[in-house]
Amino acid sequence: MTVFNGLPAHVLFVHVVIVLVPLSALALVVCALWPQGARRLGVVLPVLALVTLLSVPVTTHAGEWLEAHVASNPLIRRHTQLGDGLLPWAGGLFLLAVAVWWTAGRRSDGGEQSSGAAAWAASVPVRVVAVVLSIVIATGSVVEVYRIGDSGAKAAWHGSFSKTALRHGGDD
Numbered sequence: 001m002t003v004f005n006g007l008p009a010h011v012l013f014v015h016v017v018i019v020l021v022p023l024s025a026l027a028l029v030v031c032a033l034w035p036q037g038a039r040r041l042g043v044v045l046p047v048l049a050l051v052t053l054l055s056v057p058v059t060t061h062a063g064e065w066l067e068a069h070v071a072s073n074p075l076i077r078r079h080t081q082l083g084d085g086l087l088p089w090a091g092g093l094f095l096l097a098v099a100v101w102w103t104a105g106r107r108s109d110g111g112e113q114s115s116g117a118a119a120w121a122a123s124v125p126v127r128v129v130a131v132v133l134s135i136v137i138a139t140g141s142v143v144e145v146y147r148i149g150d151s152g153a154k155a156a157w158h159g160s161f162s163k164t165a166l167r168h169g170g171d172d
Contacts, residue, residue, distance in 0.1 A: 001058070002065040010062035014152065017059050017086070020052040021145045024093050025138030031100050032134035035127075038104030049097035053090045060084065075155035082148045089141035096134050103130070 001009045031038035031045050038045060060083050067080055103126075 002062050008062065008066045008069070010059060010066045013055065013059040013062050014149070016055045017052075018145060018149060020048070020055055021086075021090065021093070022142050024049045024052040024097065025142050028093060028097050028100060028134050029131075029138045031104065032096070032127075032131045035104045038100055041101075042105075043101065045101045046094070046098045049090075049094040053087075053094040056087050056090045060087070073155070075151065075158055079148065079151040079155045082144070082151050086141070086144055086148060089137065089144050092137040093141055096130070096137055100130060100134065103127075 003009055004012055027041065027045055027048060031041060063080065063083055067076060070076065
């Protein structure tokens, strides 16, 4: 999808990414730090991260279409370059969300650990690594969304407005 209701679809899809990436990142960190929260969220955590992951290529595809339909300049090229780098971060969010959900779900309802891989996954060193990786990937993905959004705003608005208010006929 490249055009929606006469508007380039990219300008609509970016809002989905802007909301879902930080939301998925926050949910991931909370669930990594608080396994009971991950159990309460259940499959919502990996599903949210999957929807986030899928929204990224849809948005970049629409952005590539838009890029071909506007005059090229360094700001647009920079935005496009940054936008192409979000998919690995979204993939990391998804993979960690699945891992956190899976390990949290390996505990029985009474809080007792299951045997085998689940007991290993619930060990303190593994949980510490999961928390650290979750914080790193969540922070990186949110920072990347900010950088992409900032560059997109600059590309869209550079030279398009006056720093001082303009008088219009009805403002007297």
